[in-house]
Amino acid sequence: MTKTDVDTEPPAVRRAPAMSPEDRRAQIVDATIPLVLAQGAAVTSKQIAEAAGVAEGTVFRAFGDKDAVIDAAVAKYLDPEPLRAALRGIDASLPLESKVRQIIMLLQQRFQGVFAMMTAVGMRERPPVAEGTGRNGYAQIVADVFEQDAGRLGIPAGRIAPFLRALSFATSLAPFQASAPIDVDELVDLALHGIAGARPASPALGNGSAAPSNQLDYFTEVASSRKN
Numbered sequence: 001m002t003k004t005d006v007d008t009e010p011p012a013v014r015r016a017p018a019m020s021p022e023d024r025r026a027q028i029v030d031a032t033i034p035l036v037l038a039q040g041a042a043v044t045s046k047q048i049a050e051a052a053g054v055a056e057g058t059v060f061r062a063f064g065d066k067d068a069v070i071d072a073a074v075a076k077y078l079d080p081e082p083l084r085a086a087l088r089g090i091d092a093s094l095p096l097e098s099k100v101r102q103i104i105m106l107l108q109q110r111f112q113g114v115f116a117m118m119t120a121v122g123m124r125e126r127p128p129v130a131e132g133t134g135r136n137g138y139a140q141i142v143a144d145v146f147e148q149d150a151g152r153l154g155i156p157a158g159r160i161a162p163f164l165r166a167l168s169f170a171t172s173l174a175p176f177q178a179s180a181p182i183d184v185d186e187l188v189d190l191a192l193h194g195i196a197g198a199r200p201a202s203p204a205l206g207n208g209s210a211a212p213s214n215q216l217d218y219f220t221e222v223a224s225s226r227k228n
Helices: 003-008 021-042 045-052 056-063 066-078 081-088 096-121 135-145 147-152 157-170 174-179 184-193 215-227
Strands: none
Touching: 021 045, 021 056, 021 066, 021 096, 045 056, 045 066, 056 066, 066 096, 081 096, 081 135, 096 135, 096 147, 096 157, 096 184, 135 147, 135 157, 147 157, 157 184
């Protein structure tokens, strides 16, 4: 064999390391997520295989077709459990302001990611929520983060989650942020102090009831009066 023959030989095909079927599928899905975010459903099976470092046939053996790979990638990206794990990981002994900041930032990252994926694949409906992963779990996780702050809270701990979610959702929408951006510091201040500062010491409930002794009692009594 001459040197010329050696130089013109095609490179040897690199075989992917041995993996269990589950690990192989996970590897392919992880490699597919950024491709889908960038290209949507237009991504090709060849691009997926190259990103995963496997042969194209391996992709089809693992999933059957390209659409199945994309569906698996979207499902993993929209899985709420990583967010919940991050929320559970917040140190409950931190100052109240720090915990509010961390939660808002995590929620904004989550919403921005969901919006990006929905746009990439052309989703027009709310992403499906897997059985057993409803919003009640999220609310309890957030309430637990603030358990040590009961003396400072003006609302029940169980009501914090929907308020922070609403603030984070609205400020994760690019069109809403384009004209008058709201930064995280402003959101934290709004969440903690509102737009009018501290609530009056003796608020009028409008139903003849005596004014409650603190803000938490006030919130609870107002909520009760609205139901009656």
